[in-house]
Amino acid sequence: GQSLEQPSEVTAVEGAIVQINCTYQTSGFYGLSWYQQHDGGAPTFLSYNALDGLEETGRFSSFLSRSDSYGYLLLQELQMKDSASYFCAVSGNTPLVFGKGTRLSVIA
Amino acid sequence: EAEVAQSPRYKITEKSQAVAFWCDPISGHATLYWYRQILGQGPELLVQFQDESVVDDSQLPKDRFSAERLKGVDSTLKIQPAELGDSAMYLCASSLMDSGRGAFFGQGTRLTVV
Numbered sequence: 001g002q003s004l005e006q007p008s009e010v011t012a013v014e015g016a017i018v019q020i021n022c023t024y025q026t027s028g029f030y031g032l033s034w035y036q037q038h039d040g041g042a043p044t045f046l047s048y049n050a051l052d053g054l055e056e057t058g059r060f061s062s063f064l065s066r067s068d069s070y071g072y073l074l075l076q077e078l079q080m081k082d083s084a085s086y087f088c089a090v091s092g093n094t095p096l097v098f099g100k101g102t103r104l105s106v107i108a
Numbered sequence: 109e110a111e112v113a114q115s116p117r118y119k120i121t122e123k124s125q126a127v128a129f130w131c132d133p134i135s136g137h138a139t140l141y142w143y144r145q146i147l148g149q150g151p152e153l154l155v156q157f158q159d160e161s162v163v164d165d166s167q168l169p170k171d172r173f174s175a176e177r178l179k180g181v182d183s184t185l186k187i188q189p190a191e192l193g194d195s196a197m198y199l200c201a202s203s204l205m206d207s208g209r210g211a212f213f214g215q216g217t218r219l220t221v222v
Contacts, residue, residue, distance in 0.1 A: 031209060042199060042213040043151065050209070087150050089211075095164045096141065096201075096211055098150035 002026040004099035006088055011105045012078055020073045020086050020102045028093030032064050032071045035087045037101070043087060046073070078106050110134045112214035114200050120220045126188035129217045133182070133202030139163075141211060142175055142185050143199040151199055157183060190221045 004024045012018040024032065031050035035043040047055055049064035049071060061074040075082055085101040113132040121127045133140050138159050143151035154173065155165040160180040168175065172191070177183040187194055197218050201211040 033209065033211070042215050043201075045210050045212060048209045091209070095153055095156040097153060098143075100150045101148075 002090055002092060002094055002097040004088055004090060004097065006086075006099045006102045008100065009103045009105070011107060014078055014080060014106055014108050016078050017074065017076050018078060018104065020075075020088075020104070022071050022073075022088035022099060024069050024071075024088070024090045024099075026069075026090045026092040026094070026097075029066065029069075030091040032062075033089045033091070033096075034060075034062055034073045035089060035098070036084050037087065038084045046086075075104075080106050080108070082106050112200055112202055112212055114214035114217055116217055117215060118218045118220075120222060121190050123192055123221050124189040126186065127190050127219065128187075129185045129198050129200075129219075131183045131185070131200030131214060133200070134212055137202035137204055137212075138180070139203045139205060139211075140177060140183050141201040141203075142183070143201065145197045145199055145216075147197075154185070187219075190219075192221050195219055195221045 006022045033048040034046040037043040047062040054063045059076045064071045083106045085103050087098045087101045089096050089098045115130050140157040142154040145151045154168045155175045156163040157177045160177050175185045197216045199216045201213045203211040
């Protein structure tokens with residue numbers, strides 16, 4: 001089967017950098033993706049890594065190490081609007097499976 | 109901008125009644141997912157379609173839940189009979205391929221069973 005582990009909560013200061021880690025177990029790995037979800041809203045796609053290394057999209061970057069079954073989402077220049085839940089999701093021989101989510105609180 | 113359409117946005121139903129949710133994916137997206145999300149938890153996959161075929165429904169409670177995508181485009185998820193524990197957000201998502209890359213979600217249907 002598939003399983004993912006990520007911290008349940010993270011708090012960071014506005015303007016700072018925060019890293020949200022994700023470790024996974026899966027068979028037939030395709031890729032690791034990240035989603036953001038604000039309270040009351042739907043998850044929105046942020047990034048996808050299929051190969052080792054860093055993918056950068058504006059203030060957000062995502063990293064993958066296939067050998068370590070590990071990835072992280074890096075958020076830079078944090079803004080209050082970044083307060084949300086962040087989910088890692090893994091795809092493999094079985095369909096897209098989500099972690100339990102990390103609730104990020106950005107404080108002034 | 110293309111988006112996944114879901115209806116209704118909110119549904120209140122009495123237990124033992126039937127309820128149905130509809131999803132229209134982004135045009136051209138062959139893969140369609142139905143997820144259930146309980147407040148404070150991650151989305152849990154109920155069923156995945158590739159075109160009109162079911163790829164995975166191992167987590168779908170088949171005694172009361174059914175899903176179809178007859179023409180490989182829009183999809184319907186049904187619950188009959190509804191139970192109190194079914195209260196949750198039901199999310200539909202679609203993607204171009206089944207690799208899981210870039211799944212786009214609809215706004216969801218918030219179901220309350222009373």
